[in-house]
Amino acid sequence: MTSFIIAHLYPNLMNLYGDRGNLICLQKRLEWLGYDCRVKSLDIGDEWNFADVDMIFMGGGSDREQSLVYDDLQCKKEELWREIKNGFPVLFICGSYQLLGSYYLTGQGFKMEGLNYFDFFSEGGPKRLIGNIVVEVKNNNETYQVIGFENHGGYTYFNDTTLRPWGKVIKGHGNNGKDHTEGIIFNNLIGTYLHGPLLPKNPAVADFFIRVMMARKGINIDSGCLTDKIENYARQQVLAKVMKIKS
Amino acid sequence: MKQLRIMAAVLIGKAVLALSRLWGNQGTVLPGYWARKVYPSILKELSAGVKKETVIVTGTNGKTTTANIIAHILRENGETIVHNAAGANMITGITAAFVAASDWKGRSRYDYALLETDEANVPLLLEEISADLLLITNFFRDQLDRFGELDHTIDLIKRAVDGSAIKLILNADDPLVSCFAQESGCEAYYFSYDANAYDQNDSQENREGRYCMVCGAPIKYEFFHYAQLGKYYCPNCGNKNPQADYRASDLLMRPFVQVSVNGNRIQSNLPGYYNAYNILAAAALADHLKITPVIIRQAISSFRSTSGRMxxxxxxxxxxxxxxxxxxxxxxxxxxxxxxxxxxxxxxxxxxxxxxxxxxxxxxxxxxxxxxxxxxxxxxxxxxxxxxxxxxxxxxxxxxxxxxxxxxxxxxxxxxxxxxxxxxxxxxxxxxxxxxxxxxxxxxxxxxxxxxxxxxxxxxxxxx
Structure with a gap:
């Protein structure tokens, strides 16, 4: 049986509120499609081998934890960038999304270096951006409404105007609460502020990663072959609630 | 002079209590904090006014419910009690309960003190008050206890009661609790569940008492009630469940616990094995306080869990x-x-x-x-x-x-x-x-x- 391995980066440091819901989601959906999927934890000091894993996931963490992770990533930085350019599927949320840019200047004036893959930066804003969020993204040439929750003190701005935000904010704040952009997409990498269980409530995004993982093993699947009855109910319930509220 | 300080501490405490209630808070901790600021020995002074007995209820799980059941039994028996509210089970919360139950001159108005106490606070509490009875429900390690804190806490409680006249009411089915009396030399009374239909020969749940508290060898079980509670023995040194003074038999959970404690048939409104132990512990302690079986039976059957707690x-x-x-x-x-x-x-x-x-x-x-x-x-x-x-x-x-x-x-x-x-x-x-x-x-x-x-x-x- 074909089996998949998803690397969970620094689960002991970068695992805020419910981030593991994303891994549960990918694992279960692959299982329902008839494949085996295992999550492999990679902590500080662990060796990585890209040939052994099919996807990388990293969640959010506190500022202190984020800088510990940054230190450990130094020796893996080049290899990870090479893989990202080759289309390796990657999902980075919140603090780990900020790490992809050049730096994060916290509200307390503490500057944390980033991996500098992309020319964007983050800085502490006047207030934390908290609440339900709806983002319109392009998925398979169709628009799809991504629903989630954001809670971040960092405001992210793109210097490089050729960078592609992941989507357009319909309700909520997104990258900085001003330019209606949310996250970043590059090849098969997504960086986003939508923390917690992003994938269970947005099965099209989960299936995007699943299709990429499969394609890299030479398997093709039709999208939407799983029944997403409850997913759709949950999406409608939140959409109805959020779209009524003034932004 | 001392009397003045007691009065000042009680007045401050009562004023803080009134203010926090005005503010919409329950005032379960702050009055105690301020009363202790004014007069650090306030708890010692106020607790000396307990007319009959002072009872401490501690353990990892079930101490709130157990103490609430005991409080209900005592009240049904017509006793006046000072009893700290759930959650306020540290020294300041206990002090606050005494302040609230005293009149403004700091005079006691209660027969019993019933003190639900956080395990780590038991040694501190015993430095300030003289208790007559200590009930230990169980000792469970929680997921945060990765550093052997529980062993340390158990050790501190043992040392605090060592050589004192305090009597112990202990869970005979918990190997972490039952060995407690051997080392402290205190007079102890045990409660235990007989084998029943809900027992298991094994279960996947985490077992805490896997090693003998006396000799350190792995212990064996004949059966488990739940978690590490059950009938155990140490093949190495012979350590086993102590003889029970309060035996619970004919347990039924449909889902509410019905059980006979030394032949006294009790029907409750509480579900689950953990509540079965709370009921047994409360009944054992009440019997020790010479409350009649009829009152115990009636009080437990009229005891209702407070909102949100099952x-x-x-x-x-x-x-x-x-x-x-x-x-x-x-x-x-x-x-x-x-x-x-x-x-x-x-x-x-x-x-x-x-x-x-x-x-x-x-x-x-x-x-x-x-x-x-x-x-x-x-x-x-x-x-x-x-x-x-x-x-x-x-x-x-x-x-x-x-x-x-x-x-x-x-x-x-x-x-x-x-x-x-x-x-x-x-x-x-x-x-x-x-x-x-x-x-x-x-x-x-x-x-x-x-x-x-x-x-x-x-x-x-x-x-x-």
């Missing part, structure tokens, strides 16, 4: 158990409480996202929801309701529950009525904060209107 409400022939959950830890505890109770049950999960519930519902993904799949939890059907019924239903689906067997309603009333119509006698209703009061109201209205779940046309339903 409150039971019967609607027709359905037994609904209402529980509040606020975080993954509480939810996990509830799911493990289902283990080994032998009761088939339906679950109603109600998730709201108002500010008081937490607007972010992500935490449900940190719950070990996969436990609903385990056969020993005996869950038959799952209903989801509330403002975020979709989110909780998704969590249930991704825990492995077949999605066609998850019933969803947005409306709480509709969700509850659906679950009542199913043919399960026992329904656990698990709510977040703002859903709890609404749910309780709905259940009370259904109960009082004589709603019969068997008649499906009695209440008009709007299908979702």
């Amino acid at each position: 409150e039971s409400i019967s609607v027709g022939d359905r037994e609904c158990v209402l529980t509040l959950v606020k975080n993954p830890a509480g939810f996990n505890q509830l799911l493990s409480a289902f283990a080994n109770d032998g009761q088939e049950k339906n679950l109603v999960l109600i998730l709201n996202d108002n500010p008081a519930d937490g607007r972010d519902v992500s935490w449900i993904w940190d719950v070990e929801m996969e436990n609903i799949m385990r056969e020993d939890r005996h869950i038959k059907k799952i209903y989801c309701a509330g403002q975020r019924s979709g989110d909780i239903a998704l969590r249930v689906k991704y825990a492995g529950w077949p999605q066609d067997e998850i019933s969803i309603a947005g409306d709480i009333k509709q969700g509850i009525e659906k679950s009542l119509r199913d043919n399960s006698e026992l329904i656990y209703i698990v709510c977040t904060y703002t859903a709890l009061f609404k749910t309780r109201k709905i259940l009370m209205r259904l109960k009082n209107s004589g709603y019969s779940p068997k008649n499906r046309y009695e209440s008009p339903l709007s299908e979702h």
